[in-house]
Amino acid sequence: MDNTASADVALDPAIAQRLKKTPDGLVAAIAQQHDTGEVLMLGWMDEEALRRTLTSGRATYYSRSRREYWRKGDTSGHIQEVRSVALDCDGDALLVQVEQTGAACHTGTRTCFDGRQLPLSDPDHSDRPAPVDVPATPAAKETTTDA
Amino acid sequence: MDNTASADVALDPAIAQRLKKTPDGLVAAIAQQHDTGEVLMLGWMDEEALRRTLTSGRATYYSRSRREYWRKGDTSGHIQEVRSVALDCDGDALLVQVEQTGAACHTGTRTCFDGRQLPLSDPDHSDRPAPVDVPATPAAKETTTDA
Numbered sequence: 001m002d003n004t005a006s007a008d009v010a011l012d013p014a015i016a017q018r019l020k021k022t023p024d025g026l027v028a029a030i031a032q033q034h035d036t037g038e039v040l041m042l043g044w045m046d047e048e049a050l051r052r053t054l055t056s057g058r059a060t061y062y063s064r065s066r067r068e069y070w071r072k073g074d075t076s077g078h079i080q081e082v083r084s085v086a087l088d089c090d091g092d093a094l095l096v097q098v099e100q101t102g103a104a105c106h107t108g109t110r111t112c113f114d115g116r117q118l119p120l121s122d123p124d125h126s127d128r129p130a131p132v133d134v135p136a137t138p139a140a141k142e143t144t145t146d147a
Numbered sequence: 148m149d150n151t152a153s154a155d156v157a158l159d160p161a162i163a164q165r166l167k168k169t170p171d172g173l174v175a176a177i178a179q180q181h182d183t184g185e186v187l188m189l190g191w192m193d194e195e196a197l198r199r200t201l202t203s204g205r206a207t208y209y210s211r212s213r214r215e216y217w218r219k220g221d222t223s224g225h226i227q228e229v230r231s232v233a234l235d236c237d238g239d240a241l242l243v244q245v246e247q248t249g250a251a252c253h254t255g256t257r258t259c260f261d262g263r264q265l266p267l268s269d270p271d272h273s274d275r276p277a278p279v280d281v282p283a284t285p286a287a288k289e290t291t292t293d294a
Contacts, residue, residue, distance in 0.1 A: 012266075015265060022169045022170065022171065023169065023170040023171050024169065024170050028175040028189055028240075030177050030186055030189065032184075032186055036184065037179075037183065037184020037185070037186075038184070039177055039179055039184075039186065039242050041235065041240075042175055042177065042235060042239065042240035054265060054266065054267055054268060055267075055268045057267070064239075082267065084264055084267070085264065085265045085267065086260040086263045086264045086265065087260075087263055087265055088188065088189060088259040088260050088263060089252055089253070089254050089256075089259045089263065090259075092189065092211075093175075093188075093189035093259070093260075095186050095260045105236055106236070107236050109236075112235040112236045112237075112240070113233040113234075113235050113240075113242040114233075116233045116234055116235060116236065117231055117232065117233045118162060118201060118232045118233065118234055119159075119201065120201055120202075120204070120229065120231070120232065121201060121202045
């Protein structure tokens, strides 16, 4: 396709200039299941990862720890087919709506947030379920004698 | 309440040690409308912003541009009441489920991503609607003579 030839070598400058990056040159990319609304994970993209995501149909991120590009699902099979990509008002976040195959999280959970709630200590929220994976602090464990 | 006294002065160390921050000391925080699943915005939190969010019932962020804390809605009235907070598997993203009053975006749109889609150039996506706010590049405007 002639009209995408330029997009195959570099990200459209009109998009690139809107990106507001972290000090290490990245933009946060939120992956959301397009039909259920589940927030699946947060990854990071530089200009090249965004270009690949926009042009390949497959979500591609930049790994901060491994310092390399990774096309989601290449090793796990849990691919993300891109349905839409939006850049927010101030250019520091991408919303990538995808069709997620299988688990989005490398731990095997559907999303990277499943079962990972933090405790809310606002008294107005005291009727909420207790957090499942953060141990109570010693101060919070036994306070009935002080109550 | 005695059992929250320690949480009023510093973030629980058990949570703080799980945070994997950007070079400028922040963690990405995704705000999602708890019932509709809309991704409203992405903000940034340091330990103190997260502590305030967990203990006050109101989403509180750290502004990278203004270098100050801001409790969402204090000036606009568009507050976010916190329903749950989850920290992802590798500690670099928070999912904050909220009840959003009014528009989440300072531009007046419901979310910071509304109407801000980027063009997908994958041929498989050629039946998708054209992007609404990114001008076509000169290379993409007129290619019929080359096609």
